Amino acid sequence: MCGDCCTLTEGGAKTWAICLDCDRKKGRSLSHAWGSFGTFLIGILVVLAAAVGIMAWLSAH
Template sequence: MVSSLVPVGGGEGPLARCTLCGITAVGPCARCKKPVCGDCCELTEGGATTFAVCLTCVKRGGKSLTAGWLGLLGWLALLMAGCVAIGLVFALLRR
């Protein structure tokens, strides 16, 4: 038996605490990634998956993640435009 692999203190690791109230956190906020408990978060609206957003982020920008998705789509469009521009440069150099 390898004694170094046996957890000490009941087998539980360190517990994350909610940044708003201090009780045991259940997961991170979808925006700021701070640990929050079930009482200090709201579930997002829409989207393929439900995420929890802390009350601080809800006060700042609502519980919708639409802005994040639009930012991702804008970034992808910029990346595709760059690829098209590189392709056009190569097409012009080939002539």
């Protein structure tokens, strides 16, 4: 991407270049992406905890 076709992101550990169309759609901040990633990780932990709980319940019976 050339400098005329992109803008720089804000709010991340690194600065990324994104296209102007994404910038017009308010895609300049990475906070939503990090929030989605955190929710994804928490979802995995909940599923694993449920699996461990079910296995513990089945082994007790």
